[in-house]
Amino acid sequence: MRLMAQLRDIDRALTKQAARMPPGVGRVLSAVEEMAESTKLWCGAAAAMAWLGGWRGRKAAATGLAALVVAQLVSNGLCKQLADRPRPPKEWFPHDEADDRPDSSSFPSGHTAAAVAFTAAVAPTWPAAGAVCAVPAAMVALERVQSGAHYPSDVATGAAIGLSSTWLIRRAPRLILRH
Template identity: 75%
Template sequence: MRLLAGLQRADRSLTRRAASRIPRGAAKVLSAVEEFAESTKLWCTAAAVMALLGGRPGRRTAAAGLGALAAAQLAANGLCKQLADRPRPPVEWIPHDEVADRPDSSSFPSGHTAAAFAFTAAVAPAWPGAGALCAVPAAMVALERVQSGAHYPSDVAAGAVIGLASAWLTRHAAAPFLRS
């Protein structure tokens, strides 16, 4: 019980800090990256570039990334959000107008973060350079979800765990097919 209370205090403190201390210019960049990641546009674009430029290995890597992304979306949005009806951070904690654009669904977990981390973690082992490039916007998406008031930090952390687990499961489930 004390652990849960401590987590709630940390969530509250970190959410307020992220929403109020990130410079306006940086917040605009984070918002633009998140907007491009909305509906998985960023990750599908990255997969298309990998498939076009990487030949057969690039197509396999892109498929692994998209498979992990789909698994993460299913787990985060299709299952976890339905089971955990957590409200979004209170509007009064967020001192800017981005709070008006947040969804009405459960705050827990962050589906955006789950998708970003799943795609990145599935791509990185097969194509480390592409994984490193994807890691930057994935981290930006995670930070933006807290900064905008859409999620608590624990929602984002849970999304990251779901994404990493989805990538691991996808890569290991697909391993026999990728060896041929």
């Protein structure tokens, strides 16, 4: 019980800290998140990789999109249906971004799950593309807290779902062939 109270305190403190970022930072983060909305950014990146990257680009794109789909299914299709966590209180945010957020459960961050899954799946096949994708992925994760859409623990759980989805997609062929 004490541990849960400590985690709530940490979530609250980190959320309030992120809410106080300078307005210019918030605008940049919001612009990147808007590009990532409905996975547009990651689908665009996959298309560019497939077109410009030859065999390696097509493999990175396919693996990234597969991991992204699994992460979305787990985070939005399963976890959000099971968890009913309210969004952070609007009064914590000195800006009006907290007024424009979904009504669904805060837990976990599906945006972060998708961003991390795509990036982590691309990186082993095409490290340079993975490094490029890591920048907007981190910005999306930060924006989800800064805007009031999620607590840091929602984002951390979304990242864990993204990494787990990547692990599953990268291991699935071996697991299937083994049986």
